[in-house]
Amino acid sequence: MSMTPIALAASTSAPTSSDTLPRGASGFPSPADDYREAPLDLHHHLVRRPASTFFMHLEGDDHHHAGLYHGDLLVVDRAISPRPGHWLVAAIDGELSVLHLERREAQLYLAPSRPDLATLPFEADDDRLWGVICYAIHALPAMGEEPAEPSCLR
């Protein structure tokens, strides 16, 4: 089967910045060129391992006490080994679910925030584990709004 070649970087990667810089109108390189560094790339900061990193949205507000809100963008890395205190994505009842991993005495548990749900014992190498959440990106009210006219109040 023939397929269009696919870039090995995760398809969600941001375009990289160019290494070359435009020269000034005089034709001379800017004296600042030697000090120029690549701009900060948030994608590369958040996604350390593109092959094993997936994005998801959180559905539901039950974890808001932990700062996880409905609609947050979750950065999930499957390569991370889960440890107590981590937030995990696990397949529970046929559904991708977000739970907290806790240790009580010597046993690990998937701890739900919803009071009506039971705590689930968790084994090393548990088949239900999907991935470990490393970031939750939460949008604030100004998200997506146009920049204001540069004048007043500043």
Added chain:
Amino acid sequence: MFALIDCNNFYAACERLFEPRLEGVPVGVLSNNDGCVIARSEKFKALDIPMGIPTHKIDPALRRRVVLKSSNYTLYGDLSARVQQVLARQVPTLEPYSIDECFLDLRGMQEDWHALGARLVRSVVREVGLPVSIGIAPTRTLAKLANKQAKAQPTRPQVCVWQSADAPDLTAHLNRLSPRDVWGVGERLNARLAGMGVLTAAALRETPDSELRRRFSVVLARTATELNGHPCLSMSDLETPRRSILCSRSFGRPLRDHAALAAALRHHCQRAGEKLRRDAMQASAIGVYLRTNPYHAGTFRHACEWTALPFPSADTQQLNRAAQRLLARLWQPAAYQKLGVMLTELTPRQQSQTTLFDGTDPARQEALMHAWDTIRARYGRQALTLGPQPVDASWQMNSAYRSACYTTRWDELPRARAR
């Protein structure tokens, strides 16, 4: 040593990754346009629904017990690239063989091969979430056979290692194996081999090299050499060179309008041009075909015409101009169901230095197509098209049961429920 690593029931596994409810459920994946079943999960195979069965012919009682998915090549392609990325990190050389298989060239590595195989399998399962099996052996031909053996194992990880060509379990396996199950030996060669008493893969590798060269071909002699544990086939021996390119698709509903057909044809020319340039080829002739639905009332119409291009080209605009002229000649009022564009007489691309007699400058055309491919690769196929192409054009695929593009579109990300 070489390894062949293969994703088990790849399309069904991709679907299951983001929909855990499909675990243990029979899943079938449908062809372009939802026409027939092209991939099956283990549970689906167990229901004896054959590969290739037209979707409407599946027994309604079974239909209710299975989940059918439209094929989602965007998702499969992304996950395939991730699998390769995980493997490439751990071995010296990786050669993709298809969307769900790749060869690893392990020469130069000193390893416990079982441990390496198990580690590779586990890394893909863990990091990408897809089950894979691996065969490791002294040649690609043997690695392919070893992979089949690995797949038959009931225990995980599915790893089969043949340390050398005279490993006793390998010899026993080849004694039971028909030559037709060896890579590159087709039905026809198998019949001829049977005629001279070569009934097993073991017999094939014991046949003298000179006899295979004399009565068959160098390639079959090399296959036998590979069965004896000496690598001599390269990837390029194994691929049939591309002699032609075909881009066609059935329409979601019949199209009558010349303008709508022209838009579909532009789309196919773009795809064909991209395939040509990716393989560094140029085409000398182009054909267009059109047909109505053979199962519908009314006169069946199938029309096809070819034309030679003024000069060999890989330029989307040139291809489209020639194809549109053919379409204008072919078109008559009818309800068309399928349209395709074909390119043939492919030759390796050569850069001509002189301005062509039609006034175009090949270097400028080359630069234009390079920019074109770069823009479409970076910003998506919809970002730059020849003429307008509505996203939901009716000539595009029927894919009623397509899963989301979970890994490539911001608005189709999976959702994980807070519990």
